[in-house]
Amino acid sequence: MTHTLNLAVIAGDGIGPEVTAEARKVLRAALALDQVELVEHEYPFGAGHYLETGRILDDEDLESLRQHDAILLGAIGGDPSDPRLAGGIVERGMLLKLRFAFDHYVNLRPATLYPSAESPLAKPGNIDFLVVREGTEGPYVGNGGSIRTGTPHEIANETSVNTAFGVERLVRFAFEQAGARPRKRLTLVHKKNVLVHAGNMWQRIVNEVAKEFPEITVDYLHVDAATIFLVKDPSRFDVIVTDNLFGDILTDLAAAITGGIGLAASGNINPEGTFPSMFEPVHGSAPDIAGQQKADPTAAILSAALLAGSLGHTAAAARIEAACRADLAARGSGIERTTAETGDAIVALLDAEPAA
Amino acid sequence: MTHTLNLAVIAGDGIGPEVTAEARKVLRAALALDQVELVEHEYPFGAGHYLETGRILDDEDLESLRQHDAILLGAIGGDPSDPRLAGGIVERGMLLKLRFAFDHYVNLRPATLYPSAESPLAKPGNIDFLVVREGTEGPYVGNGGSIRTGTPHEIANETSVNTAFGVERLVRFAFEQAGARPRKRLTLVHKKNVLVHAGNMWQRIVNEVAKEFPEITVDYLHVDAATIFLVKDPSRFDVIVTDNLFGDILTDLAAAITGGIGLAASGNINPEGTFPSMFEPVHGSAPDIAGQQKADPTAAILSAALLAGSLGHTAAAARIEAACRADLAARGSGIERTTAETGDAIVALLDAEPAA
Ligand SMILES: CC(C)[C@H](C(=O)O)[C@@H](O)C(=O)O
Ligand SMILES: CC(C)[C@H](C(=O)O)[C@@H](O)C(=O)O
Numbered sequence: 001m002t003h004t005l006n007l008a009v010i011a012g013d014g015i016g017p018e019v020t021a022e023a024r025k026v027l028r029a030a031l032a033l034d035q036v037e038l039v040e041h042e043y044p045f046g047a048g049h050y051l052e053t054g055r056i057l058d059d060e061d062l063e064s065l066r067q068h069d070a071i072l073l074g075a076i077g078g079d080p081s082d083p084r085l086a087g088g089i090v091e092r093g094m095l096l097k098l099r100f101a102f103d104h105y106v107n108l109r110p111a112t113l114y115p116s117a118e119s120p121l122a123k124p125g126n127i128d129f130l131v132v133r134e135g136t137e138g139p140y141v142g143n144g145g146s147i148r149t150g151t152p153h154e155i156a157n158e159t160s161v162n163t164a165f166g167v168e169r170l171v172r173f174a175f176e177q178a179g180a181r182p183r184k185r186l187t188l189v190h191k192k193n194v195l196v197h198a199g200n201m202w203q204r205i206v207n208e209v210a211k212e213f214p215e216i217t218v219d220y221l222h223v224d225a226a227t228i229f230l231v232k233d234p235s236r237f238d239v240i241v242t243d244n245l246f247g248d249i250l251t252d253l254a255a256a257i258t259g260g261i262g263l264a265a266s267g268n269i270n271p272e273g274t275f276p277s278m279f280e281p282v283h284g285s286a287p288d289i290a291g292q293q294k295a296d297p298t299a300a301i302l303s304a305a306l307l308a309g310s311l312g313h314t315a316a317a318a319r320i321e322a323a324c325r326a327d328l329a330a331r332g333s334g335i336e337r338t339t340a341e342t343g344d345a346i347v348a349l350l351d352a353e354p355a356a
Numbered sequence: 357m358t359h360t361l362n363l364a365v366i367a368g369d370g371i372g373p374e375v376t377a378e379a380r381k382v383l384r385a386a387l388a389l390d391q392v393e394l395v396e397h398e399y400p401f402g403a404g405h406y407l408e409t410g411r412i413l414d415d416e417d418l419e420s421l422r423q424h425d426a427i428l429l430g431a432i433g434g435d436p437s438d439p440r441l442a443g444g445i446v447e448r449g450m451l452l453k454l455r456f457a458f459d460h461y462v463n464l465r466p467a468t469l470y471p472s473a474e475s476p477l478a479k480p481g482n483i484d485f486l487v488v489r490e491g492t493e494g495p496y497v498g499n500g501g502s503i504r505t506g507t508p509h510e511i512a513n514e515t516s517v518n519t520a521f522g523v524e525r526l527v528r529f530a531f532e533q534a535g536a537r538p539r540k541r542l543t544l545v546h547k548k549n550v551l552v553h554a555g556n557m558w559q560r561i562v563n564e565v566a567k568e569f570p571e572i573t574v575d576y577l578h579v580d581a582a583t584i585f586l587v588k589d590p591s592r593f594d595v596i597v598t599d600n601l602f603g604d605i606l607t608d609l610a611a612a613i614t615g616g617i618g619l620a621a622s623g624n625i626n627p628e629g630t631f632p633s634m635f636e637p638v639h640g641s642a643p644d645i646a647g648q649q650k651a652d653p654t655a656a657i658l659s660a661a662l663l664a665g666s667l668g669h670t671a672a673a674a675r676i677e678a679a680c681r682a683d684l685a686a687r688g689s690g691i692e693r694t695t696a697e698t699g700d701a702i703v704a705l706l707d708a709e710p711a712a
Contacts, residue, residue: 193444
C-alpha cells in the first residue's frame with residue numbers, strides 16, 4: 001500500500017463539481033484515518049471545456065491522466081438541446097475514449113437498496129447485487145457505418161465485436177467477485193437465442209471458467225427476461241455478468257429500483273493496473289439543478305469508495321461505505337440538506353465501525 | 357369487411373394449446389355477434405413437432421400459412437434444458453422466420469395497466485402506452501458470425517442492419533397510431549449517443565415524418581434512460597417507437613410493470629396485408645404449468661382482439677377488449693379459476709357495451 005494516492009479529478013459539467021467536491025472531502029478524510037495522503041490534480045475536461053477550447057481529450061491529456069493512480073470523475077454533458085453537443089460527441093470523446101484508451105474492461109456497478117432509499121417497487125425486498133459490465137467491446141466499439149446517408153436509400157449498420165480474450169478476462173473477474181460474496185451466485189445475461197454467435201461464445205466461456213469456481217452457482221437469463229426479474233424479484237440477483245450494451249441498460253434499471261441514480265456508483269476498471277481506473281457516479285450532469293447545492297453527492301462518494309477499494313485501501317473503502325449507509329439510515333424523509341451538508345454529515349460518520 | 361375470417365392456429369407448446377383454445381372461443385363468439393364466421397385451421401408447429409419430425413417451418417408450411425387471413429399463435433418452446441432445443445433454434449426457426457418471411461415489420465405491443473392487475477410498482481399511475489417495435493431489421497437480421505470459433509482466439513460479431521426504407525415505414529405507422537390516441541405523443545427510444553450511425557438515421561427519419569404530423573408531440577430517450585422512466589413515471593409514455601432489440605427489452609419490462617406477461621398481447625403485423633399478420637401473447641410456453649389449466653388466457657385473448665382489429669373487425673376487437681377489462685375488474689384477488697373458466701367468463705361478458 002502506498003502512502004500517497006495520486007488522484008486525477010475531472011469534475012466535469014453541471015452538478016459534477018459540487019458532488020465531486022464532497023467525494024474528495026470524504027475520500028481525503030477516510031484515507032487520512034489510514035495515514036494515506038490524497039494528492040489531487042484537477043483537470044478541466046468536459047462539455048464546458050469543449051465549447052470553450054474545441055478540445056475534448058487528446059493524446060497529451062491521456063498521457064497526463066496516465067500518471068495518476070486513479071481518476072475521479074463527476075459528470076460530463078452540457079445542455080442536451082445545444083446542437084454543438086449533438087450525437088453524444090463529448091460523452092463518446094471523453095467517457096468512451098477513456099474506457100478504450102485505458103482498457104477499462106470491467107465496468108463495475110453495485111446495486112444496493114440502502115436503508116431509507118425510496119425504491120419505486122412496492123416490495124423491493126433485499127436488493128444487493130453487482131453488475132459486471134464489459135467496457136471495451138460489444139456494440140460500443142464504433143464499428144458502424146452508413147451508406148447513402150441522409151437519403152431514402154440509407155443503410156446504417158452497427159457491429160458488435162466480441163472476443164474470447166475480452167470476454168474471458170471479464171468473466172473471470174466476475175467469478176472472482178461472486179466468490180468473495182456470501183451468496184456465490186452468478187447470472188449471465190445475454191440474448192443468445194437471437195445474437196447466436198456472440199451469445200454462444202459468452203455462454204461457452206462462462207461454462208469454461210465456471211469449472212475453476214465449482215462453489216459458484218451459475219445461471220443464464222435473456223436480457224428481456226432479466227428486466228422482468230429486476231422489477232419482480234430483484235433479490236434473486238447476486239452477480240450479473242453481461243455485455244456492454246445490456247449492462248448499460250440493466251444498470252440504469254438497477255439504479256432506478258434501488259432508489260434512483262442519485263445513489264448509484266460505478267467504476268471503470270483496468271484490474272491489472274496498467275492504466276489508471278476511473279470512478280464516476282452513474283448519474284449525469286443534471287444541468288437543470290447545477291450550482292444549486294441540490295444534488296445528492298452520495299453516488300459520487302460511493303464511487304470514491306470503489307476507487308479506494310480498487311487501489312487496496314479496503315479499510316477506507318469500507319469506512320466510506322459504512323458512513324454513507326449510516327447517513328442514509330439517519331436521514332429523515334423530507335429533510336432538505338445542501339450537497340455540502342450531506343458531504344459533511346458523511347465525513348462526521350467516517351469513524352463508524354468499518355463494515356468489513 | 358369479409359363475412360368469414362380464415363384463421364391459421366398454431367397452438368404450439370406448453371400452455372399454448374390451453375390459452376389458444378380460450379382465445380379461439382372468445383374470438384369466435386365476438387365475431388359471431390357481428391355475423392362473421394370464424395373458419396379455423398390448426399397447424400402442429402412448435403418445439404414438440406420439431407422433436408417428433410425434425411421440421412420447424414419450411415417453404416411449404418409458409419405457403420399454407422399464407423392462404424389465411426391471419427395467424428393466431430399460442431406459445432413456442434420446449435424444455436429449456438433439452439440440448440436438442442439449444443440456441444433458440446425453434447424460436448428463431450418459427451417466430452423470427454415468420455416475421456421475416458411475412459414481412460411483419462410492425463411488432464405492436466400495447467402496455468395497459470388493467471383494473472385489479474397487480475403491478476410491482478408502488479405507484480404505477482395510469483399506464484396506457486403502445487410500443488411500436490421494428491420487426492424485420494436491427495440486430496435480429498442474423499448477419500453475425502464468428503471466426504476461430506471455440507478457441508481462445510474466437511471473435512464473434514453481430515451486425516445490426518437498419519434501412520431508411522424499413523425505419524420510415526415503421527415510424528410512419530407509429531405516428532399514425534399516435535395520431536389516433538388522445539394524448540398524441542410519440543417517443544423515439546434508441547441509443548444514438550453510442551450507436552451513432554443507426555441512431556442518427558432513426559432520429560432523422562422521425563424528424564422528417566414528424567413534419568407530416570404537426571399535432572403530435574415528439575421526444576427522444578436513450579434506451580437506458582427509458583428503463584428508468586418505465587419504473588418511475590410510466591404514465592409519461594403514449595407511443596414508443598423503437599428498434600427490434602430495444603423493443604424486445606422494453607416490452608418485457610412494460611409487461612412486468614403492467615401486471616405481468618400473463619396479460620400482455622402482441623401483434624406481428626404486415627400493415628399492407630400482403631402477408632397474413634401473426635398475433636401471440638408475449639408470454640412463453642411455461643412448460644412447468646402446461647396442461648394444468650393454471651395459465652391465464654387473457655394475453656392470448658387480447659392478442660385475438662388485436663387480430664380482429666387489424667382485419668377491420670373493430671367492433672369485435674373493442675368488444676373483446678371491454679370484456680377482458682370487465683373480467684379483470686370483477687376478479688377478486690386470490691380467486692382461483694381454470695384457464696377455461698376465465699375464457700368462459702370473458703365470453704359471458706362479450707355483449708358488454710363495446711369501448712369504441
Ligand atoms: C454516456 C454514455 C456513453 C454511457 C454509456 O452508454 O456507457 C452512459 O450511459 C453510462 O452508462 O456510463
Ligand atoms: C423468442 C424471441 C426470439 C423473441 C424475440 O426476441 O423477439 C421474444 O423474446 C419476443 O419478444 O417475441
